[in-house]
Amino acid sequence: MQLLTGTGVALVTPFKEDFTVDTNALERIVNYQIEGGIDYLVVLGTTGEPAILTKEEKELVIHTVIKANDNRIPLVLGVGGNNTAEVVNELKTRDLSAFSAVLSVSPYYNKPTQEGIYQHFKAIAQASPLPVILYNVPGRTASNVLPATVIRLASDFKNIVAIKEAAGDIVQAMKLLQHKPKEFLVISGDDMLALPVILAGGAGVISVIGAAFPKEFSQMVKLGLQRKTDEAYQLHYQLADAIDMIFEQGNPAGIKYLLNELGLGNDVVRLPLVTVDDALKARLKTFTKQLLSVATVR
Template sequence: MSLKALLRGTGVALVTPFKKDHSVDYDALDKLINFVINGGAQYMVSLGTTGETPVLSKEEKLEIFNRTCDAVAGRVPVVIGIGGNNTQEVIKEIESFPLEKAVAILSASPYYNKPSQEGIYQHYKALAAAAPKPVILYNVPGRTGSNISAQTTLRLAKEVENIAGIKEASGNMIQCMHILKDKPKDFLVTSGDDHTTLPLIACGIDGVISVAANCFPKDFCAMVLEALNGNFEKAQSLHFSLLEGFDLLFAENNPAGVKAFLYELGVIDNQLRLPLVPLSEGIHVQVKKFLASLQ
C-alpha cells in the first residue's frame, strides 16, 4: 500500500501530557491515544510540534515515541516528527530512533535560519538520503519564518525519491492548489490547518494532520471522511459545528488550547512547560461553554 493510501484521512498531532510537576504523564498519553483511536483517527503523529518537542529532552522523545507505539499496538500507523534547523543534527536524530516502528518521518522546514528555497531543497534532499523511511515535508511559515514554495515542494516531489508527501500549513489556498495541480500521482498532500481542511479536500488533498482531532476526534474524523467520500453537505454541517472550537484552539497558542479542552474532557492535566502557559481564564471559560454546547 502506498503512503498516500495508508495516510488518507485524519492523523492526530498528539499532545504530550504532563503531570503537575511537569514530568511526562505516560498513563495520560495511553489514555489520549485510546481516546483518539476510538474516535476514528486513521493514524498517530508522535513528536510533532503540538507535542511541545522544543522542550523535551532526547531521552523523553525516545520514551514518548516508544510508549506511543506500544499504546497504538499496531491498530493504526504511526508517523514520527523529526525536524530542526541544523541539518546534520537532524540526520543524527533520524539515525538514533527505532524507525522500524514508524511508517514515515514528518520533518518541519528549518526555523529561524530562514534559508533560501535552494537551501530548503538541499536540506530535505540530505534528510531523504539519510532516512530509512519516507519523508513528509512540513510547511508551517507561521512558526518557521519561511515558506516552502509550491515550486520547491514540486521539485522535491519529482526529483527526490524518498520525499513522499507534504503537510501544508501555510494557509495559502492558492499555493496548495498549485501543488495539487502538478504533483506526482502518489505524492501525499495533507492539511496542517484544521480550519481549511474541508475546502482543501474539495481541491483534492488526502486529509489532515490535526490538532482538533485530539479533543473532537469523533466529529472531526467523521467530517474528514464525509468530505473525502464526497458527502459535502454532511461534512459542512460537522465543520460548522466545530468552527468556534477551532478558533478557541488557536486563540492564544498551540497546544494550550487543545490541552484546555482535553483537561475539561478528563483526558489529561492542564499542564504545559515554559515558555508556554495554560490558556488565560477568559478563554478557558469560553472553552467550557463551547464544550457544553457541543455535548
C-alpha cells in the first residue's frame, strides 16, 4: 500500500453562511491540496464533520470530491461507527470504486473491550472490498486500541493494511512499529507527532494542518521519509504553533478559519461546534501572514 505513504489530508466539509454544503469551496480545497503536493485525500473523516451531515449531504460531498479529484491522487473514504452491523452494511452496499481504501474509526461511546474492538474490525475486514485503515483516536472514542489488538488484527486479516494512530502517545506508536507485520503501515494521526513517528519508521500522516499549508507540511513529511532530519525539523518547528492553535477550540473550527484566511472557504461549522473566538482568529491570522511572507521571500 505505497499509495498510503506520505501525506494524506483529512478534508473539511465547507459550508455556506446558510449552513448548506459549499461544493464550490470543496472543489477549491481539493485542487489546493493536490497542487500543494499532498499524496492522498481522506473524505468524511472526523474533520469532515460526518456526524452532522445527512445521508444526502454525504453523497454530495463524495460526488464533489471524486469529480474534483479527477483520478489525480488516491482517495480514502471514512466508513466507521459504533454500530458494527451498520458499518458492515455500508461496506457491502456502497459503490467504493473511486476509493483506494477505507478509514474506519474504533467504536465510540460504547467503550468495548479489546476483544469487542477485535470482533468489530474482524467483521469490517470480512465485509470490506477495499483495504482497511484502522483509526485509533482515544480522545474521541473513550477507548484505546492497544498495540496487541492492532497487531492481532494486522496478522489475521491481510486487508487490514494500516492504522491511523492518534493516541498522542509516541511510546505506543513505537511499540506498534516494533512489533507490527512487515508490510503493515503505521500512519500518524497527530500532526505534532508526525515527524517523530516517521523517523521511528512510520509511513506518513493523515493531517489536518496540511489542509492549510500543504506545500510546507508535505515537504516536511518527504524530508522525514528521506531521513533529512535537520531540514524536516526546521519545517516542523515553523508549523508547530499553528498545529497547537488549530486544535485549541476544536477541530475543524481552527482549520476552517485558516482556510477562510486563505480564501478557500469560510469558517462556518455546525452545532454543537462553534467558530473559534476572536482572540484565536487574530493569532491564526498573524501566523498565516508571517508564514506566507517567509514563503514569498523564499
